[in-house]
Amino acid sequence: VPALVRHVDDRALLVLALVENIQRADLGALEEAKGYAALREEFGLTQNEIAAAVGKSRSAVANTLRLLALPPSVRRLIDDGSLSAGHGRALLALNDSVQISDLGRKAAEGRWSVRELEAAVKAFVRGSAPPGGAKRPTTQDPAVAALEESLQVAMGSRVAIRWSGKGDGTIRIPFKGPRDLERVFHIITGKDASDVVG
Incomplete structure (x- = not known):
């Protein structure tokens, strides 16, 4: 043959x-x-x-x-086995890197299960609502949470949707350095950054 x-x-x-x-x-x-x-x-x-x-x-x-x-400190905890990938995904429900690092460290030190960490994240989010009793739509509205999750999947990075309470809001997409910014730009526009900046 x-x-x-x-x-x-x-x-x-x-x-x-x-x-x-x-x-x-x-x-x-x-x-x-x-x-x-x-x-x-x-x-x-x-x-x-x-x-x-x-x-x-x-x-x-x-x-x-x-x-x-995830912040570098949490990635190190996953690398050395102190936290699992499941712990990392649970922490991504938070949008502040300092909060993620702090809760990740506590989870590693306390040897929390993923379920325990998920419960702690939910409690943390509920407790971090703005003063005056106003609820934060990004954590309370399932539709907004689903949109945020879908954007995170599409972008391959954390995305935060924030409402002002008056109907308008912002979408925050963090990036790490010029190359990552070019990647984000390409995903959003379909163009290469070099075509725009020369």
Whole structure:
């Protein structure tokens, strides 16, 4: 039987090598997330394409990518096994990096389960409403929370929707350095930043 010779270019070989590395059984959640990010940013793969390449659901890829939005102190706790990826995802319900770091440290020190941390996050959010008894729509309105979650999946990073209480509001998308800003710009506009700034 004649052998089937498959010719692939250098780019495809790099993608295949990266996918094989991601599929290693001993890979940590953050290493996996960094691999997905490399496939997305360096090779332009969508979350659906990454999911198909590594044999996982798109939501699993999206949730893993979200871990990269955690503060460095929490990522270190996940790396050393003090916290799990599930703990990290629970902390992403908070939008302030200082709050995330503080609660992550407490969870690691107290050896909280993911469920215990989720309960603590919910209690923290309820207790951080603005003064005067006004409720914060972003934490109380399920529709807004769903939109925020969907935006976080699309952006591959934390997104915060905030209402003023008068019907208007803001969408906050943090970025880490010029390259990440260019990535965010490209996701929103479909254009390369270099086409705009020259």
